[in-house]
Amino acid sequence: MEFFGNTNIDFLGKKWYFLAFSLIFSVAGVISMLFWHHIPLGVDFRGGTMVYVKFASTPDYGKIRSDLDHAGLHNAKIVRYGDPANNEVVVSLDLKETSETDLSKGKNQIIAALETNAQPGKRDLNNSDKIGFAEVRDALVARDPLHTSPTQYEGLARQILAYRNNTEGGVLKSIDDLKAVVPAPVLDALKQDFYTSNFGVRSADIVGPQVGDQLKHQAWLAVLFSLVGMLVYLWFRFELIYGVAAVVAVFHDTLITVGAFSLTNTEISLTVIAAILTLVGYSMNDTIVVFDRIRENVKLMRRESLAEIVNRSINQTLSRTILTSGLTFLTVLSLYLFGGEVLRGFSFALVIGILIGTYSSIAVAAPMLVAYQDWQLKRSRTGTISVPASPAGKGASPASKGSAPIGKGPAPAGKGKVRAKV
């Protein structure tokens, strides 16, 4: 089976379309970053309190609001989380309302505010923060409903918690739900010590201001270092202009991806930064494959212009580029579809990034090499010290207007020429 045989598409001839496409998306993203949603930072970076709550039934937002108001949490934000069928809600407090001296105060207030059916003397079996294995076991051992050994109750306690956590997603609708795993006397014993609230806390993130700034700093450093690291590597393996072109292409991808987060108002968390770094690596991959081919072809096609060589190289690697991107896209898509809400931002970044990264290696990086050479040539012609153009270059090929031959003739080293190390 084969999708692409010998293609011969004039990619460089479409550079104005590419430029327009890239500009539209980058500018839209930048405008949104500056004037609309800005860069929506996740709790990792901006600090604050986020409590992810799962309700036993469809949550009543009005009631949640009034319960929180009642507890004095007037500025708490309530947002649905993920698939509506999951009944999950995020309650968040911003940094100002996150106590620095008692970090978990806000979280505890939120939990207390939602515990509207608390029963005196009993504890909430759905509160995984407080009720774990030891609590359930101790309660059962104390009541001893089956007149049996403590080890037996240990096993029961594990089953009860496994049922709550794994089967019911953390929230029991009532203690009677447990009849699937424990005998009736145990249920009665549990009911004497515990009740069930209509929610469970799935996770909670509380980030103080200092860590947020620190992580922001780290994220910038990480992106910057990896770009510089790659620039240096490409400089060493190819030449400076190759490195610059690749880094510009990758920067373009990063800009558009972050722009997509801004446009869709999706929060950028620490894992999204990891995804962005991955796509930096990935897009670089794609670019290097094309560059490698250019380097190889420069040696083989001594008569052709750079534009021609670049076009040919893109076409030769096109099949591989599309296949690999397609396959990686498939895996990332499965991550986006099946990976769950926690990884949603991460896989969103990769879905966008892989599309853009593939596009940019064809439409940004390679044309830049040609554009750079054209510019260098023009400059050396009009400059005061003119570099003699190699005689074989002129009109060697009709497609090579303004481009010079590569790796041939008396071209002065390092000036105005895209060369390849052999």
Next chain:
Amino acid sequence: MQKNLLTKSAAIVAILLVFLYGIFGIPKGLGGDALKTAILKNIHLGLDLTGGTHLILQVMVNDAVNAETDRAVELLKDELQKAKVAYTEIGKPDAANHPEEVVVKGVPLDGGSQLRSIVSDQLKDYDPPSAGPGNSWIITMKPSAVSELKNRTVEQSIEAIRTRVDALGVSEPEIQENGMGLNQILVQLPDVDDPGRVKEIIQSTARLELRQGFDNANGYDSEQAALSAHGGVLPPGTVMMHGIAGGNDQSDRVFIVGRIPIVGGTDIKDARPGTDSTGRPDVDFNLTAAAGNKFGAFTAAHNETGTDPNHYLAVVLDNKVREFASIRTEIRDTGEIEGGFTEQSAKDLAMLLRSGALPASLHYLTERTVGPSLGADSIKAGVRAAIAGLAAVLIFMLVYYRAAGINADIALILNLVILLGFMGFTGSVLTLPGIAGVILTVGMGVDSNVLIFERIREELRNKKAPAAAVDQGFDRAWTTILDTHVTTIVSAIILFFVGSGPVRGFAVTLTFGLLANLFTAVFVSRVIFDAVLNRKQRGEALSI
């Protein structure tokens, strides 16, 4: 050729077995459950998958520096007095921002050289005094000594936290320094039963001090009352402290106590929960021999039978007075803290005192809790996505490259086995982003195969013989594969050093995955091709 191929195949099978062992160990059986337990024994899951609490604490290292310069201030006072050098004041003008700076004011001109010799003889961690405005001298701790002290403080804090968490019986806690030079500690606790209590115990400084108490056994209602009792100025060498008088009285009082403790946090030898005379829970403690002597001398000199009107003792815990009482007779090395304990809190405090005080106070910066139910769901989602992604890629390669697709699929599966086995051997932690890293490895790993296969097809199109085409294909694709892998590994390594928590797990799996890929996609795949070509007749076509 034939023999060479055999050796290579044997090597590949051996590697496969070794890494399978890394994943499964020796499983008890071959059933699903037995394999699952075997995997979980070897591959450790991160907190985001098992549920648990992830905490970052700031060590207030300036506390330790302040304690050190406080000691210097006391020493200077004693020594200057001994040397009969006059001074008006010794203090730290900006203890909050510059705890390393001590200023001696009002030293006469001829006192400078004596001050200098005291510092060079007895304060080795300090720079020689430099002259400040007026007749003052500034004595600053050496920057190297300050940073060493800060590092030591963080190390000691980590040790203290570890002892405490271990004493609570938390299984597999992870306690380490967070970042470099930030003076932060990362604590990861897998699913504990009562995170609130654990957090409190980690943070409590548990610095027990015995100080001299002043004036009367009841203290004052407020700071103003304490001040006005002394005409607005506290007696020299004293400070005010809030707290309770002990016993039944739980109301907040203000006491005047000595600024420097008689015995401090490191002088406690043993502590245990007990009961007081009325049967309520309390904490009994013993002092070390040296501290016992010092305390004995002090209580012999300052008790009800003596002449000192300030014959009181304040038991201070974390800068709060917990007990304030008159000293009846000389006490050598035992003491007790009473008041307001439950059995549990008396037990906890005794444990804290035994495990040693923190050298500086701690501040929580971040707290992330993943509930056990979310962890379980994340594992399900991660595994589902991994299987879907892997299946899609495997099937596609088979359809698109036919027989060569089998080759790619074998390489890909081997790649995963090596990756997971490697994680098993090195004890790396698999997090949810780590699973994403595994999935990405599949996508990016197949790239090497695609590069090689496309190249072989190209050579075949150029009418090369199969053997030559395979040879050329691998040869030409190699440089490209090397370049792409190096750049991605560069970004993964940077991610590992700059990132934290789950993100590190991602960087680890991505790096291992790519390294394994270099081996499988290039070496293993080549061996399979050679084996296939060996069996073919000359001129027979290659299925690719």
